[in-house]
Amino acid sequence: MVQKSTQQHQSRPPAPSPTKPAPNSTRRSERSRRAIYEAALELVVELGYPKTTIEGIAARAGVGKQTIYRWWSSKADVLLEAFLDLFAQASREAGAEPYVIPDTGDLAADIKTVLRATVDQLKDPRYAAPSRALAAEGLVDEALGRRCAATLMEPSLQLYADRLHAAQEAGEVRPDIDPRIALEFFVSPLAQRWLQYTGPISYEYVDTLVDYALHGLAPR
Amino acid sequence: MVQKSTQQHQSRPPAPSPTKPAPNSTRRSERSRRAIYEAALELVVELGYPKTTIEGIAARAGVGKQTIYRWWSSKADVLLEAFLDLFAQASREAGAEPYVIPDTGDLAADIKTVLRATVDQLKDPRYAAPSRALAAEGLVDEALGRRCAATLMEPSLQLYADRLHAAQEAGEVRPDIDPRIALEFFVSPLAQRWLQYTGPISYEYVDTLVDYALHGLAPR
Amino acid sequence: MVQKSTQQHQSRPPAPSPTKPAPNSTRRSERSRRAIYEAALELVVELGYPKTTIEGIAARAGVGKQTIYRWWSSKADVLLEAFLDLFAQASREAGAEPYVIPDTGDLAADIKTVLRATVDQLKDPRYAAPSRALAAEGLVDEALGRRCAATLMEPSLQLYADRLHAAQEAGEVRPDIDPRIALEFFVSPLAQRWLQYTGPISYEYVDTLVDYALHGLAPR
Amino acid sequence: MVQKSTQQHQSRPPAPSPTKPAPNSTRRSERSRRAIYEAALELVVELGYPKTTIEGIAARAGVGKQTIYRWWSSKADVLLEAFLDLFAQASREAGAEPYVIPDTGDLAADIKTVLRATVDQLKDPRYAAPSRALAAEGLVDEALGRRCAATLMEPSLQLYADRLHAAQEAGEVRPDIDPRIALEFFVSPLAQRWLQYTGPISYEYVDTLVDYALHGLAPR
DNA sequence: CGTTAAGCGAGACGGTACGTCTTGTCTTAGT
DNA sequence: ACTAAGACAAGACGTACCGTCTCGCTTAACG
Structure with missing residues (x-):
């Protein structure tokens, strides 16, 4: 999936603009x-x-x-x-398979596993610095922002959506839930804390997010 | 003695930074x-x-x-x-009171009201352009980012925390919930969709967020 | 003379320009x-x-x-x-008299004496730096240049003219010579060497100038 | 000699300063x-x-x-x-030959010819303005001053020296005269009047300079 | 297998904006 | 009323990069 969209970007065979000589990538x-x-x-x-x-x-x-x-x-x-x-x-x-959300049958545990890995990655400057830079540029340049969303984030987000869909079929998640919205409860709060310094990031924090999201804030 | 100490014309007791003359703001x-x-x-x-x-x-x-x-x-x-x-x-x-979350006794309705107003504001370029710009710069300049969070976002976030706390006392929210985390279910997904173009923004969307957050994803 | 022109500059009693409040010099x-x-x-x-x-x-x-x-x-x-x-x-x-050219009856000796003193002065940075600065500014700002000539140089030049005139009366200088031009043979070459680095300055050099000037370049 | 010092300035093979990348002048x-x-x-x-x-x-x-x-x-x-x-x-x-002092056998006439041309040039603003500016800057910046002297003035001065030397061999000038000093009687007074506004400039004036210089101030 | 046209490194070019410095005017307190 | 202090509008300074444009020089593809 990631590869597909990347290819989409790199290959410009029809040379749509006549003003530019369209560099020959075979000699690159x-x-x-x-x-x-x-x-x-x-x-x-x-x-x-x-x-x-x-x-x-x-x-x-x-x-x-x-x-x-x-x-x-x-x-x-x-x-x-x-x-x-x-x-x-x-x-x-x-x-092996680097970016797959496990499916052990326990949705909460699986999501927590992945989020904990994400927490680790957010703290590695090798990844953090370029990510922040791209996110920043994307905020101000809509075209770039959409490309970042599509190439960097979309593949990962779809994995969440797929896992949630599987959970729905297993009865772990209500059938009327839209997975594309539900997944945001896991990733958006973490993203915001990381990007905007609105709070600390930890394993415990992401675990809490998962629990709150699954069982709701209201008493049952 | 007196004269000698007056010769010490270089003593600037408070003067934390000797490099900048610190402009006199009364003349501004x-x-x-x-x-x-x-x-x-x-x-x-x-x-x-x-x-x-x-x-x-x-x-x-x-x-x-x-x-x-x-x-x-x-x-x-x-x-x-x-x-x-x-x-x-x-x-x-x-x-009057411009930035207060109403408390009608119905948490879901109150939050939806505020979020719908936020959606409107996010679509006003008068606010959107500077907000995005500051967010972008804050991503890359940590000091600025923390200042933005503290001055621009913190006051609003605290209003959510307060409203959630009131809801806890009214029995609308479970007592073991941390309001500072719970509020992120309302604001972070919206923020991310807006900032990173990961999805469309609408009244319906924010209503859905509130419902999902309050009742959870899992069947009850 | 020097005082007169200086006064001319400093005292502006008639206040020719009505737009300027004309500072009150008594309170200065x-x-x-x-x-x-x-x-x-x-x-x-x-x-x-x-x-x-x-x-x-x-x-x-x-x-x-x-x-x-x-x-x-x-x-x-x-x-x-x-x-x-x-x-x-x-x-x-x-x-006493600081700026007078002596008149011992020997024109050559008198001029040499004064020029040697001038050489010494030109090498004193206390005088040289401001002189050069004023000369430089005067080159480019004609009004200032004329004022420098009138206030700084004219008094000294007149002393040479006077001494040459006396020498004419004593028969040491031809009567058809214009002293205002003749004096330049003593001061201009020195001035140019000093200002424009066209040659070294020494007692010997100024002595030579005087000898050449008085007896001419042509054989007699 | 002139050429040597000019070369000295332009060719810096050993590249003494490592801080500047030294632009490639072939691409200029x-x-x-x-x-x-x-x-x-x-x-x-x-x-x-x-x-x-x-x-x-x-x-x-x-x-x-x-x-x-x-x-x-x-x-x-x-x-x-x-x-x-x-x-x-x-x-x-x-x-043809742009800057040569003629040698008709009559030193006085030849020098007068050249000086009259110089007077004309000094009154042409196309030449006068840059000359004054460079002279001014040279007064205050010794390095520049020496370069001006060497590149702008030295070649012309040497022509005077050469002409005077020829006059010595022709018996028109005393053999004990140093041409490098003698030439200053022709150029320095004119230079000073021009640069420092110490007097008017005219054909008559320069003619007088030549006559005084050749025959001396003293009676013979 | 040699020709040739492309990509390549290098870097000069016309520009724009930077952040600093100084000018000469104006305003505010202080004496 | 003049002064010390310094904020202000203006604009030049010298530097850093931008994105474009040659230069020769590899170097791969085709003839």
Whole structure:
């Protein structure tokens, strides 16, 4: 799924714009692309996103500026692809199935497991710095924001939706619930605390979220 | 003795930072401050945050750049104060109690009322543009992010916490629920959909959030 | 003569411009004036003329900027008066007749004596720095340049003219010579070497100038 | 000699300063350089040197500021090169031998011819304004002053020295005279009158200078 | 297997905005 | 009323990047 949407972005065979010569990707230097990914991610972690410049990325990657402008349209664009690449790479290294929500038959436990892993990842600056940077840029550039949502978040969110659907069939969740809304009870509060510093993040916190969400706030 | 100690002309007892002369705020031009607020908000709405520059704000406000740098440390800093001022002004104009969650005895209805008003506000570009800009900058600048959370969001969030506490005492919410976590079921999903384009926003949507949150996802 | 032209500048009793309130010089702070002179001269020696700012002078003199703008029209104006004051002060301290060309009956010897003293003075940074600064500003601002010529140089030049005139009467100089031109053979080459780095300055050099000037370049 | 010192300045093979990347002059835009020269000279004539700004030069030349800062170190530096270029260009246009002192066998007449041409040039604002500006800046910035002396004045002065030397061999000038000093009797008085407004400039004046200098002030 | 056109590194270019500095005016207290 | 202090509008400074545009030089694809 992730791969599909990524392909969608990278392949522009029909060359829709006649003004641009449409670079020939068969001649593209793989070496440069990797170096640019690495440099971009490193600089965002080291300097923060605003101090990361295209000139800086080019310099660290040992690459001409034009090589960046030829293949990407903006700093955020570079970073988005670099981040997707990081994910793909991490997944490949982790082997097996990296991003699947387990289904042990106990929805609460399964969701907690995944959320705890997410908490760990949010605290790793290697992931946190680029994520925040992309989220920030996406807030202000709607097109980028939608692309981030579609490529970075949508695949994961769909996993939640799928797991909730399975839970509905198992009778663990009410059949009238819309999984696309229900999943937000798990991910949105965590996302907001992380992005906007509205509260601390911990295993205990995500466990509480799951319990509250499943059983409701009202007495029964 | 007296003379000798007077020679010590360099003693600045409070003076925490020796580098900045700390401008005298009693002489500050109220006229300039208001003009800067207005110009900043207008430009963010018209051009978007990234194309809003300090030079542009100064020019539109009819103010020297130094007057901005004297009183604020960054573009985001200006915008935060301008936005707070906009809120304060709006509140004053609205008169009475502008930001209180009603307590009719029906928690669900009250929360829905407030969330529907929030939905309307999120769609008003006068508020939306600066909010997104500040949120974006806060993502990448932790100090600013914490200030935004504390000054812009915390007051509203506390109102939810208070209303939930009242509902607990009225028996509408389980007594073991932490209101500071519970409130996130109402605001975080909405915030995320708005900020990250993960879904559409509507009255129906927020109503659904309230129902799901109060009664839980699991069958009872 | 010097006093006359100086007075001409400082006292503006008829108040020609009705827009300016024409400061009342009787209330003027003598203390501030002296402090400004000292600060200006020190800063020009320490930092050079271009890095000497009105703000810097005010700060070192412990004086408000307005006090400078009230009484002088420009940085060069301050420096010119400060320099004239330095001269007047030095003359008073030196007592007797400070600036007279001796008349021993030997024109060559007398001129050499004075020129050697001038060489010494040109090498004293206390005089050299402000002189160069004023000369520089005068090159580019004709009004100032004429005032410098009239107040700083003219008195000295007239002394040469007078001495040459006396020499004419004594038969040491041809009667058809114009002293106002002849004196330039003594002062201009020295001035140019000093101002424009076109050659070294020494006692021997000025002695040579005098000999060449008196007896001509052509064989006799 | 002149060439040697010029070379010394231009060729810096050992690259003494590691901080500056030293721009690659083979890629330099000739078009920009000429436009900058023209703009600088025009602005100095129109506005005067102090009101000529680097930003103004860049704007009129249709050039980025960095293009100026990349190749020159200061406003005066630009102007010096622009002025040298103006000279070189004028010489090329004048064809033949532009700057040679004639040798008709009559030293007095030859020098008068050249000085009269100089008087004309000093009154042409196209030359006068930049000259004064450079002289002014050179007074206050010794490095620049020496460069002006070496590049602008030295070549001309050497022509006088050469002509005087020839006159010595022809018996028109005493053999014990140092031409490097003697020439100052012709150029320095004129320079001072021009630079410092110490007197009027005319053909008659320079003729008088030549006569006085050759035959001396003393009766014979 | 050599030609050739592309991508490549490098970096100069016209620009824009930065944050700082200074100018000359104006305002506020203090004496 | 003049002063010390300093905020103000204005605008130049020199720097950092932007995104575009050549330059030669690899280097892969096709003829």
